[in-house]
Amino acid sequence: MTKNISELINAATEKTLPDLVFKNAKIIDVFSLEIMEGDIAVLDDMIVGIGEYHNAKKIIDLNGKFVSPGLIEAHVHIESSLIIPENFSTVLLKHGVTTAVIDPHEIANVMGTEGIQYMIDSTENTELDIFIMLPSCVPSTQYESSGAVLKAADLTGFYSHPRVLGLGELMNYPGLLGLDTDLLQKIYDAKSLNLAVDGHAPSISAQGLNAYISAGITTDHECETYEEMKLRLQRGMYVFIREGTAARNLEALIKYVNYKNNDLICFCTDDKEIIDIEKEGSIDYCVRKAVNYGLDPLLAIKMGSYNAAKAHRLHDRGAIAPGRKADLVILDDLENFTVSSVYKDGKLIDENPKTDFLKIKNHKICVSDDINWEIKLKSDEIRAIGLVPNNLFTNEHIMKVDIDKSGNFIPDSEKDAVKLFVIERHNPDNNNVGRGILHGLKIKKGVIATTIGHDSHNLIMTGYNNEDFSLALKTLKEFDGGITVVSDGRVLAVLPLETAGLMTSKPVNEVLKNLEELNKALIEIGFSGNFSPFLSLSFLSLPVIPKLKITDMGLFDVEKFGFVDIEV
């Protein structure tokens, strides 16, 4: 590296030729929120100088175009995009995002440390720089069967990896306030290495927040209101304004960001499906939307780059300055952050889909073919899960249903009451099936099934006909996971998610086609709602968001924090 330092010095002072010089750039200065007109000199993957440069191995004249530092995604679960890391990299780079900090929380719930290792290995050579926060809360509760239970001791080995930056979002803040020993050990391990700990604490009280931050949590991405954001900023916590597929907080928060208080604010998407990334963008969309709501574009870019670098203590990036990564976004237009071209590590990005990727090992859908699809009821007055469109919350919907002569529930499209199953899919020795009744799905026939079921990602299936349930199960087992719509003995559409039942290695255009087919299939089964039933379904098994949820262990009342019978 002394040689390397020498090379940087020589190129910076034009004693040797830089590899690349961008001439006539309007450089976005995130340190002072100004535009600096000049050149940018690059050696290998580093910026070695800004100002005036005369010669280089390659010169690109920008003719006065704006250049932004590469954007940084402060917190994202790649799994939620539905595509594997190699393809996620290609997609984000196109949008000017050159670094992403991920929390492989979903795959860890399915495959434990093996899942984390897969995410580390598969991101080893992506063009996009991907850093990892270690999942802190696997499983999210004890009321479900996940594919793994990760204790503090399971995580420590990962901290020595140079791309592991700290501990991932500590969602279990009641556990923290209750002094859960293993949870505190996880925080201790990260803190003693001087690493950061991401937070996730919606609706936490001011004192709870004091405790949370005192314990060592340094960031949060769960602000929905100005008051929540202010509570966190006052206490020195980084706030990641989130704008994903479902949770969208930017509009509510951005008007409160100003020159005085922006130091700790950056952007994240948290969970964003590939279809929305393709349609809108990633962090570039956050920047664009912020500007649209009146924010100074330079400040929006600072939040999307430099502030996120600070939050994650990545001192080698986040700005166009000597000694930092040559991650540069050439813009056609500043106000709309219209990306003209993107340079990662000083090289023009490769937009071609990746054909070379890491295949996941040891993943199977471990569910017997022999499921009993009947839901036996002792009474016809039941509590259905009442689906709330476009919301992770549900109701407890008390209703009367029909029962056949054997005492089995009969789904009814008039009453909008269908069967609902959560089937443990990780452990061949665990045959748990949680049974329930769902109200408000608004389909007339058929079955919808998915292997995405937060947070344990068991198999969730809902619909009418036993044969269709069997076919949907067979189909998802065949593909090692996925999302499917089945009706009248036919598979209408399927998106295979062979990677842990969460992600696919298919090229993005094929994924988009499959998603379109799934949506068309919804029409065939008479779906009349104004929401995504796939997304709604995936969160019916998350037993931390009220009111009524379902896991492989049964129907769960989140407010009572215990299981309940279907019958009232």
Next chain:
Amino acid sequence: MTKNISELINAATEKTLPDLVFKNAKIIDVFSLEIMEGDIAVLDDMIVGIGEYHNAKKIIDLNGKFVSPGLIEAHVHIESSLIIPENFSTVLLKHGVTTAVIDPHEIANVMGTEGIQYMIDSTENTELDIFIMLPSCVPSTQYESSGAVLKAADLTGFYSHPRVLGLGELMNYPGLLGLDTDLLQKIYDAKSLNLAVDGHAPSISAQGLNAYISAGITTDHECETYEEMKLRLQRGMYVFIREGTAARNLEALIKYVNYKNNDLICFCTDDKEIIDIEKEGSIDYCVRKAVNYGLDPLLAIKMGSYNAAKAHRLHDRGAIAPGRKADLVILDDLENFTVSSVYKDGKLIDENPKTDFLKIKNHKICVSDDINWEIKLKSDEIRAIGLVPNNLFTNEHIMKVDIDKSGNFIPDSEKDAVKLFVIERHNPDNNNVGRGILHGLKIKKGVIATTIGHDSHNLIMTGYNNEDFSLALKTLKEFDGGITVVSDGRVLAVLPLETAGLMTSKPVNEVLKNLEELNKALIEIGFSGNFSPFLSLSFLSLPVIPKLKITDMGLFDVEKFGFVDIEV
């Protein structure tokens, strides 16, 4: 520490009593530049909460007083204060400074690694938190005999100390640009531990700065103009605005600081004598002066605390927030930063002078008594060092002088030409005496002598009479170093500096008395200048600032970068 985290959580949520609660505080929020009204809860040395707290082991009602985070001195050489670290700690705390980042560069030039070790050991238990940047350039040049030569390998062992934050100001930037192998190795060592490197690069070019920052230098405190500051900020370098005894840059720079560009700007004193700290203050003075020049007091405080913490990657302090050090300054008045009381680590500071301190070992003034005080000249036309009042630069002053019959120079108060000696004081086997003639000192008789002589800190003596030279030498040897004024066979005044010939363990009030006596002695020897001859003298031996300087090896022309004869 898991127990510790539990305790923080419990105190934050009032499940157990905090040790201390400040009620009714106006809390200065450096994150958003706002005032928050509320309480501050402290457990041991940590803030565990802000907001509303009801009970505690001890409650202090602030009745609406402002509370500032403890200030942070971003860069200081304690040696320049003239007092030892234990007393420096007491003085700075009174001024609301609770953390200081020091570079023991001066003592390292005298005593090498032993000097660094002394500074680490003597600051181990000071109330003031003292962090260390390792001296990078000892000696400053090869044209002087220092007490030590510190190579990269000499420094590496210190990096494991938890209070060592990085590599100290890299003054030798020509060496860096010239790819000095050992210098680059020092940077490499710090960088590979992900540590920061302080800079010092006055008048460096834009490309030189690019190289400097590319190499890994992260801060600079040598800005005198807005243009210099802007060049650095644009490149992501922290700028420490310096306001010390001699170098005062605040007035020139502060008007360019605003809400958009302050992220990277903080304050330092660099070199400030105890008499000035007592008179004006330390970083509190910088804050006060900045406000006086029109800066928002909240922004000035942010620069003096939070920004300095960021610059040095001290994530556990710099703000009033949970999880950070309970370093709190209660203010009587915000605009003038009038300190009412100071809490360090949650405890009211102890303002008593320290009687328990670490004595330095193995330090002696190694100069023979047998110095030849004659300056033999081959011609009466000579080049004198032309002293420039209040400036580190000097002139080459060509003049005619008187010579006795043996060819020896005769000092002459009419011509304002006196003898000047730099005598190697570190190595008993080195009997170097540099001889020269000084013009512009403006004394009529006697001798001034000091063991402070930047950067090698050899003994510097100037004046008229051979017997007085001998007495001055005897005096400083007796005290193991110091500053003295001697005349007509009498010691008129002396400040002993027994600690490496740079610092004294005397109580501050005695030091101030000694300094007053030295100033009175100047009057007795007819001093008629409008500057500090002690300070001027101390910099005559620094062979990196033009034009004519003197080291123990002889008269040195900085522009020619070589030795020259006295005779023209």
